[in-house]
Amino acid sequence: MRLLFLLLALALVATGGGAARADGVGFRRLSLTDMPERPLEAAVWYPTSASGPQTLIGDNAALVGESVIVNAAPAAGRHRLVVLSHGFGGNFGNQAWLAVVLARHGYVVAAVNHPGTTSRNLKPDTGARLWERPRDLSRLIDKITRDPAFGADADKVGVVGHSLGGWTAVALAGGRFDPARFTADCDVHAQLAACEIFGRLEAGSTPEARARLAGDLADRRVGAAVALDLGLARGFTPESLAGLKVPVLVMSAGEGDAQVPAALESRYLAAHLPFGLERYIALAGATHFTFLPLCKPGAVALLEAEKRGDGPICHNGTAAEGRAALHAQAADAVLHFLDSELGAP
DSSP, X not given: OOEEEGGGTOOOOTTOSSSOOOSEEEEEEEEEOSSTTSOEEEEEEEEEOOOOOOEEESOOSSBOOEEEEETOOOOSSOXXXXXXXXXXXXXXXXXXXXXXXXXXXXXXXXXXXXXXXXTTBOOHHHHXXXXXXXXXXXXXHHHHHTOTTTOBOSSSEEEEEETHHHHHHHHHHTOOBOHHHHHHHHHHOTTOHHHHHHHHHTTTOSHHXXXXXXXXXXXXXXXEEEEESOSSGGGBOHHHHHTOOSOEEEEESTXXXXXXXXXXXXXXXXXXXXXXXXXXXXXXXXXXXXXXXXBOTTHHHHHHHHSTTOGGGGOOTTOTTOHHHHHHHHHHHHHHXXXXXXXXX
């Protein structure tokens, strides 16, 4: 396994390798109603040559938003598509900082709120249906690639996910999950956040649920996958990971912590991927929540006042340069990887 550590000065530049830089970033909200029993809220960031007023999306008292041109006309031409999957309790704006960078370099980037596991909809009975998460992204790929306005190619799509979204990305790339294997592993590693969430959701509690979780959740249109400090990694069977045909960039928050240790999550995944298709980066000085938006001064107190225990969302770890610099390093790595693996549209 090739270990790439950002402390050793990743030689990546902000312009990436393949996609052309756009003048600005457009943004649209979408609704997916093709499955009435599971409607999806979605967002799309895309390159645009249009001018117009800049709007901060996702900005609030605690978190810094991203500047976009709402409903601008997409730039002409063909564009690579990347779909994003948020973590447990997150939402489609969690990786907007990355979406904006990719859109400026020619990518169409789309994300959904996964019902039952989003900050706007934390319902255990819905969230337990983890097998629906990869299908959410397949529906999103259908939606974007069938809309000629975006000019998005369907033949080779990138997928990026954080935390539980990282699990979703690997499942979409072809990793097969074994609920029995995961449950047995949690008997040994009960401290893992992934085990606590899996138990809280009572995921895999019925024979039908276990069968669906163990099924083939892959989308053959995926040409590259990125897992940002993923969880539930040890439930993927070594055989399915070894058989993946899709290159995967695995990025951990340094060595992690007791709840999301790199050794038992990200490094487990990278160690079982085929040689030559895996890339591993330990983002030194980061925390699990580094991959969320920038926080404003005083955000920790605000978050704790709103919900006790949410303050760590804004803890910046040991990196002296802060979250913005870590975002830049992570975005450069993801952009370089996607440019290399997806190529020009």
